[in-house]
Amino acid sequence: MKVFNLNCDHQHSFEGWFASAEAFDTQVAGGRVQCPVCGSTSVTKALSAPRLNLGAQAPPQRQTAVMPTAEQMQALLLKMAREIVASTEDVGERFAEEARRIHYNEAPERGIRGVTSKEEAESLEEEGIKVMPMPFARLLKDPLQ
Numbered sequence: 639m640k641v642f643n644l645n646c647d648h649q650h651s652f653e654g655w656f657a658s659a660e661a662f663d664t665q666v667a668g669g670r671v672q673c674p675v676c677g678s679t680s681v682t683k684a685l686s687a688p689r690l691n692l693g694a695q696a697p698p699q700r701q702t703a704v705m706p707t708a709e710q711m712q713a714l715l716l717k718m719a720r721e722i723v724a725s726t727e728d729v730g731e732r733f734a735e736e737a738r739r740i741h742y743n744e745a746p747e748r749g750i751r752g753v754t755s756k757e758e759a760e761s762l763e764e765e766g767i768k769v770m771p772m773p774f775a776r777l778l779k780d781p782l783q
């Protein structure tokens with residue numbers, strides 16, 4: 639025996655007992671399943687409770703983000719700057735010269751950092767040498783370090 643939760647077309651809910659799912663289909667098709675409340679033979683199977691729960695639309699979740707405060711941004715930038723510092727060699731004023739030597743395989747390939755003029759940085763770029771400004775370099779001079 640199978641127990642189905644049924645609904646009629648007037649939204650009455652009731653249980654029906656059937657030998658099998660096929661027997662239910664046959665009996666409904668033959669108009670032999672009646673709503674005990676209103677007598678309607680327009681009867682459909684209701685979704686079982688667990689499926690109802692699964693199918694229920696979850697309330698839409700909003701993506702939210704809390705913007706970092708100025709202090710947190712500063713801390714993030716400082717962390718980035720420190721990571722760059724840890725993975726690059728400080729060549730100071732020789733930056734442009736050293737960048738070229740690396741680019742033309744005259745020096746071992748590695749990350750370097752240093753100081754250079756805007757014009758020099760532009761001419762390095764023109765030669766196909768990737769340079770990246772470190773606007774947060776000043777953070778490293780922070781006495782907090």
Ligand SMILES: [Zn+2]
Binds near residue numbers: 647648649675
């Ligand atoms: Zn009914």
